Amino acid sequence: MITIIVPFYNEEKILCENSIQFHALSRHAELIFVDGGSIDKSAECAKRYGCGCYSKKGRPRQMNKGASIAKGDILLFMHADTIISPKAVSSIENCIKDGRCVGGCLRQRIDAPGKIYRFIEGFGNARAAITKVFYGDQGMFVRRDIFLRIGGFPEVPIMEDVIFSKQLKRVGKTAVLPDRIFTSPRRWDKKGVVKTSLLYSLINALFWLRFPLEKIKLLYDDLR
Structure with missing residues (x-):
């Protein structure tokens, strides 16, 4: 089973806008939303789709908190303003279960028209495929046992995703799957x-x- 972990802070608007997509995902994965102390109604929105919990503010701290209560043997970390399809969940499961990888990310698609956005996402996807260094808005996934072996995300002010993915590729093979993760512009x-x-x-x-x-x-x- 996959557990999708979404850290957030004051994201009421985007969480409500993505309600249909989150409801669809909840039928295919465990969803955990980790609140970093929001003062709006983000937590109320999040609890409609999955389990809600609290942590001190800070994306790596919040993601580690979500991972600590996850039931899935595969962890997928998403930003609040990103969304994937249920098909992407199946692709991640197949990649891990087939032994093709211990983790990886999805191909980013910025959810807006325009050649400049196609260039930005194309460059980012190519960089990830070549370097195997991933960013948080690309939907990073990892086997739970590998996540625990690495020690989770380093609780640093920024770039925890880059540091983690560099550690991940030292442990085993990683992959950039063709399925898309849609990111708000x-x-x-x-x-x-x-x-x-x-x-x-x-x-x-x-x-x-x-x-x-x-x-x-x-x-x-x-x-x-």
Whole structure:
């Protein structure tokens, strides 16, 4: 069984907008929504679709909390503004059970028209396939026993997904499945496609240059 873990903080609007998709997923997987202390009605929305729990705010901390109570032998981590189809759940199960991989991610699709979005997602998907380094909005999945062996997500201010996926590929084979995970374009809409893309590039460059994560987080917060 797959457990889908969704950390959130003040995501009432997007959780309600994706109600049909979450209800559909709940028939194929265990859903756990982890609230980081929301002050809106996010928690009420989330409990309609699956199990709700609370954690101190911080995406890696929230994801680890969800994993600690998960019943599935496969864990799938999704952002609140992403959604997948039930078919993708089956593809993940087949990949793990066939022994083809110990974890991986899905192909990202930004849920908006435009050539610039196709370029952004195409570049990101190609990068993931080549480097086997994944980001959280690509729907990272992993065998539960492997997740526990690694020690879960490092509870750092930012880039926990990159650090975890680098550890994951050292343990066993990982894969980028052809099934899509649909991501809201809201972050690009908020600041503009060019500015947002440049800021993400800067964040990644600073990370690889070993810039302090606390300072990198300040740049990321500007995109929220």
